[in-house]
Amino acid sequence: MNVATSPATLKAADFASDQEVRWCPGCGDYAILKAMQKTLAELGARPERTVFVSGIGCSSRFPYYMATYGFHTIHGRAPAIATGVKMAYPELDVWVVTGDGDGLSIGGNHMLHVLRRNVDLQILLFNNEIYGLTKGQYSPTSRVGTRSPSSPQGSVEQPVSPVQFALGAGARFVARSIDTQQKHLMAVLKSAQAHRGAAFVEIFQNCIVYNDDVFAAFTGRNEAPHQQLFCEDGKPLLFDGGRKGLRLNVPQLSLETVTLGEDGVGTGDVLVHDARNKTLASLLAAMQPPVMPVALGVLYDSPAPTFGRRADAAARTPARAEALNEILRRGDTWTVTAASEIA
């Protein structure tokens, strides 16, 4: 929507670029794209102030389909490039789109440091537990036993958990959602955008071609209700339509599920979510089906000073000649007069 001015209110469609979307039919990325376009519209975001920075991967094609500014960079480096964009132009709203390979394999170091520094970005990691673009090799998030062209007998590497990694790296905002659950995803995207500092969002994304239904254990029509727990700050940690909840097992220092009404368990026994408690966030992040439900929503949100938003506007405006002249003349100087010249 390249018009010379940006109308006050824009519709989701106004955030769609003129480029034909080229993901495989049925790819979870389509749903995320739609959710993002609707979210920006509802947030009243301005396309000229919004930038999407991505690495390389199917997921990283994302910026081409947004009618905002976009930078499809190189594999794994989006967090570093986005850090430069944000530091040089803090007023921009910068979104990083990456994948489990882009963000946690080759890009793991930049992910660690962008979170540690708490640069004010939204970082969306599309986790399909596979290298999609390169035709389906297992990734650092693939579970043990994943059969792929590079693991014909099944992968043997212990996968990393994106949210646990983010917490270990010092992230101050960690959330999780699912590609096709538009309402929930949009809510998560909005809280991420509202958070000042690095907001890390893991989105479970189905790769229909190379890793179809890998999340079925908790996204399946039948499983979903029993296997998804939505965390809301200040609300009890309930799931399964409120029938079940989480309780702290003090001696084990672990979480356990309880059924309300059964052997005297009441709402009072159920843990209440505290988005500022990192220990709770870690415990929620570690839950895995079928034993425990998958924790979705904002697991952790504890703002801290952000990086790169310079208080002094000095660095924000080009230097004046006087300032530079002054700097060059600090310290010992001396004057040579024509007298001291020799023919």
Added chain:
Amino acid sequence: MNVATSPATLKAADFASDQEVRWCPGCGDYAILKAMQKTLAELGARPERTVFVSGIGCSSRFPYYMATYGFHTIHGRAPAIATGVKMAYPELDVWVVTGDGDGLSIGGNHMLHVLRRNVDLQILLFNNEIYGLTKGQYSPTSRVGTRSPSSPQGSVEQPVSPVQFALGAGARFVARSIDTQQKHLMAVLKSAQAHRGAAFVEIFQNCIVYNDDVFAAFTGRNEAPHQQLFCEDGKPLLFDGGRKGLRLNVPQLSLETVTLGEDGVGTGDVLVHDARNKTLASLLAAMQPPVMPVALGVLYDSPAPTFGRRADAAARTPARAEALNEILRRGDTWTVTAASEIA
């Protein structure tokens, strides 16, 4: 000690190479070197089976001073190179020596993945919270406000905690010790060596030139007793000569210190260390003086299958010609006879 055979029992001195040690006088690295040489001697290690792989940094000069095999590689890559060494030759006892810059700045990604894969290595991170070799810039572990050539007004970046990062990355063994506390350091090095899989050890190391006394708050003669807590599996988490201990604050889901005898607190109220409990490890890792003591010793030790130790010896011996001929002839083949030749 280049002799053609390796005597049954070796003394610490036998693990010292003929090279003059070139750290600054008073550097904490000397103490770690001594502790390592004594540890290997006490373990009855064999120099020809022992390899030290390091990156670049003052700490990474370590291999030159050991009379074992040694590889001083490039900045940040020691974990990756050591992974190749171990995979190609699993019988070797491989130690990685790195620094807070080498291992967590440029080398963060390899550190993440070597821990996630659980390669059977001992990884020693000498944390002096500074870039020593390059003359003292702040590092990813430098606390906020660190003045250095690259942060004249004091650093503003939120530091990363090596042990919390390691836990987030999926490490199965995480320990911590102090350069000059030889007895404790040696005990930690021994447990690390005993652990099968990646053993991550953070060693607080004093850089006398660029970051002197940065750990004084808990290593100082007076502070040490009150500010150091030694974790031992199965033992109560006591410190300050047993006068104080740790208790779980259930509502806060956090740790708090209690004084035995005061308002009815008895030994029974003190948490007992469970090295297999990751949540407890995270809580211990997060403790910081002066509010809480620093947790030392083995915070977490929960073995899991290691990577790269192939069951089948097949990959361990060069391929036979027959095997290769068979592989080349799989699938469709056809024979061209002299008949089908054309002059």
Added chain:
Amino acid sequence: MNTFSTQTATPPEHVSGRTQLESVVVRFAGDSGDGIQVLGAKFAAATALSGNDLATFPDFPAEIRAPAGTTYGVSAFQINFGGRVIKTAGDAPDVLVAMNPAALKVELPNLRSGGQLLVDAGSFSERTLRKAGYAANPLVDGTLDAYRRIEIDISAMTLEAVKSFGLSQKDALRCKNMWTLGLVYWMYDRERDATVVWLRRRFAKQPDVAEANVAALNAGHAYGETAELSGDLVGSVLPPAPIAPGLYRTVTGSEALAWGLMAGAHLAGLRLFFSSYPITPASPILHILTANRDAGVETLQAEDEIAAVCAAIGGSYAGAIGVTSSSGPGIALKAEAIGLAVATELPLVIVDTQRAGPSTGMPTKTEQSDLNLAMFGRHGESPVAVLGARSPSDCFDVAVEAVRLATRYMTPVMVLSDGYIANAAQPWNIPDIAKLRPFPVRFAEAGGGGSAGGGFLPYARDPETGARPWAPPGKAGLEHRIGGIEKGADFGHISYDPGNHQRMVDERAGKIAGIAEDIPLQRPELGDDHGALAVVGWGSTYGPINRAVDVLRERGLDVAHIHLRHLNPVPANLGALLAAYGCVLVAEMNSGQLAGLLRSRYLLPAEGLSKITGQPFKIEEIQRAVLERLGESA
């Protein structure tokens, strides 16, 4: 010359029976989902079995699975086969098989005018035409008048053929490629048996799918035999090509390269440690070697390219032959670590399957633009050996040579392949590994050569090769420390001595230069060792250059073809050889990188013939360039 190469669109009078052809270029094109690559691969296999020589060129779309019917979703497979030795996949196709409008739209421009066109008319609808960007239907608006075309509703025919198996419409249509294959088999008189066997093995778990495909295959074949067809469709027999006797298979460059590395390790008496990070078009080498982990191979899918090369260096340090593999972007990332292998003088093989750059460029397209990177892409003075592979099967020999040089000279060796030969297939006379010349590695021994008074000298050089001893951990008495800091000669301790640095720099350079004495002198592939003009090439341009020079020589022109395998160092006689030609034309899929090296080294006015489109050279492009230089008319 054959009936297909007539320049007129008017069909020749009908000939009953089949005509004899020397060679034919057929291009199959359709939707990514149409199974074009399988169709092509099977036809190639059957064609090879029939005794023809052949070369193939799979042309993938960039997207994994572009929406059906889009032009950017078109997948193509070209094959050139015939009764003579085939060097390339051919220039313009003689026959185009288009499975949908998009395929026709994209591929028609490549078809020879007067060429033959086989289209699935059933796939042409209002909707699919629009998707392909056709305003009007090309089947009716005269667009195709310049071609001899056959329109068959292959979709309907296929559905009809398989309806008894009760597949879903979607699955049933998946058999279109087999129906088409059956028809093409009939056109060129191919055997179906191997394909039937393969189908039943492939779909062992879904017998009905297997049988449906078999039925489609047979139906397509039957259609050819029975249907009332214009003479144009009548296929042709091609005599077997003059091929050396032996056991053959088809092989892609990726397969040959992976197997060559395994063979090289075997000949050196070493285990192979292969470490890589996936990237197009290099990934298949990782896949193939991983599938062979039970044959002296250990593989690691590293977290990134830097870790991949570092792990490989660690593998070499520990006594295996460390190998890493990638394409341009990943090779660039390995530069610093390769420098470590140069400084520590450890063996290492780096395989670069080149693709179109710069940056991400065009990952599925081919190019030769990493030669300078291989030569100079490291800081400091860090020479390495560089080899280039000319064809799919040549990848095997080059990989073996790479392992030989890396272990004999204790140096990194860069192997340059590219996306074209990596995916292309070729018949290959399978070697007997037991008959290849071994080059066993001797590790350092305590008190052995590299020792002085008990002390081990990790940098004492072999007087003949200039290589330092290789002493993996494990041996008592050889404990030593190495690293990337400059080392004193012999003992290898850290040294900042000016004279020592100069000496070590010179010795590292001399070691690589010395390889020139250990490789064959350069001989022309075609033509005399002197003459009017020599076309010089390296890597995958071998086919088009060789064919072009062949044709030109048939026309009586004094042209030679010189093709380099060893790019650093080059054969000792290269300068003298090149000086013996009136004109030296260097054909490369880059801006003239080899030309620049030759000019610098020999002060020889080598001219570059450059093509940077992501596509291989056409024979005809090289011919034209040569004719221009010789002042002849095409």
Added chain:
Amino acid sequence: MNTFSTQTATPPEHVSGRTQLESVVVRFAGDSGDGIQVLGAKFAAATALSGNDLATFPDFPAEIRAPAGTTYGVSAFQINFGGRVIKTAGDAPDVLVAMNPAALKVELPNLRSGGQLLVDAGSFSERTLRKAGYAANPLVDGTLDAYRRIEIDISAMTLEAVKSFGLSQKDALRCKNMWTLGLVYWMYDRERDATVVWLRRRFAKQPDVAEANVAALNAGHAYGETAELSGDLVGSVLPPAPIAPGLYRTVTGSEALAWGLMAGAHLAGLRLFFSSYPITPASPILHILTANRDAGVETLQAEDEIAAVCAAIGGSYAGAIGVTSSSGPGIALKAEAIGLAVATELPLVIVDTQRAGPSTGMPTKTEQSDLNLAMFGRHGESPVAVLGARSPSDCFDVAVEAVRLATRYMTPVMVLSDGYIANAAQPWNIPDIAKLRPFPVRFAEAGGGGSAGGGFLPYARDPETGARPWAPPGKAGLEHRIGGIEKGADFGHISYDPGNHQRMVDERAGKIAGIAEDIPLQRPELGDDHGALAVVGWGSTYGPINRAVDVLRERGLDVAHIHLRHLNPVPANLGALLAAYGCVLVAEMNSGQLAGLLRSRYLLPAEGLSKITGQPFKIEEIQRAVLERLGESA
């Protein structure tokens, strides 16, 4: 010629008063802990103030703080100053000041025979001699007979001078360097005032330390005036050098480069975004710019070199001038990302402060071996502009030019400095920034040049420069997407079209080549534009080459000096110019990298004069090489 340069060891007869010298080379050497670098820097400052021209060469040890008294812990500082324009820090010192046995051991070989030696006899003990590796005491065993030496127990003198301030023995001895400075000030008749002011500022927090140092300085000076000394010690006055009038300061290459980047950003009307990862010897640029974050500069100490260059690219994308800086190992790591800047055509400046390689090499030693890396160290066809700085002060002008080219041509520009000029200091005629020619950047405007019917064309090129429009985020109507995949001309959408790829490759190359029209023609620094021999150089070899050619021309030889600032592209007339000399000798601290480029480009038999020892060329080495070529005797 001066009394110091006599070739005999026998002292000249005593002359009362001071002799006139043209130039003197003094080398200070001592333990890392002795404060040698401060001593040298202060003497340089005072010397500059006296009106002499000068050049310095700080020679750091590799270790941070090697154990006291070890040879590898020796720190040295050399200064060449005099009454003529000084181009280098000099070859062999005329005067050596050795603060301990280790310093004597390491540095004595450099001292001219007959040169003057000043040693702290107080530092010579059984223990320190052993530490330095002396079997016998050189002060007594005749080792020093070939030199005119003065032995003073500087340690004792210093302790005596400061005892009233009650410092610890350790702190008191720290004043040795000031005592020595005082003595040397007296030798060359320098003013102490500025130093006293500096000491009091430096130790503001420890007044007694400040005063102790002042006392030591004065005591050393007094010693010179009063003590009974052999005439040899009697210093000498040097007349002021013929220097253009103006306001001066001493500047190191690192300072000049950092300030030049700031000035360049100012002239472009941009903010400077600098992102780097520490590495020797490049770190000072990061330190200096970080200290100036209040002057239009934003800096980031990145987690590694890849992040550093990527953040800089992000900064440029967002509308600042992005700059990154490193040395060889780090520059190699940036290769892939630089390719992204090439493909997306964003301005970027990459500063490579070269050091001795390969791999970790010798971090504190200098070299010019990254030229090939700068030219060719990326995958694919990815040309960038390359500049070389010749001296500390030249770093300023080169940095300004780098920003000009990067922004005007929307391209990465590689700036080559090295460890020698980065640390060396030189008097500098401070420019008035307000008087420099600005080159303001014009960002794209909605509906402006780059637009077609409302739609913005991010790849529509400026007809004059070939640059694409720069459209940082923030402007409505210019929203667009860029990336590393090949882009269609004009709209910049992803394109796999063969013709488009060839076009974009050609346009990117043409844009860089076109810079040749925008830079001055090449002129010789010395000599005529034709002649018997031209010594060609680039970067920090400027000093020794220029001085050598100067001397040779005084001897009447027809030699010229040509020094390149623009290495890619080179000035348009370079080929013709070089062709006008009988012999072209390219002096480089590498294996002949520029020589290779010139040979390839011009088919010109350029000869390389190569030195790869980690040390700068000596004037005399270049003279000898030229004389050999001209068949003259030295």
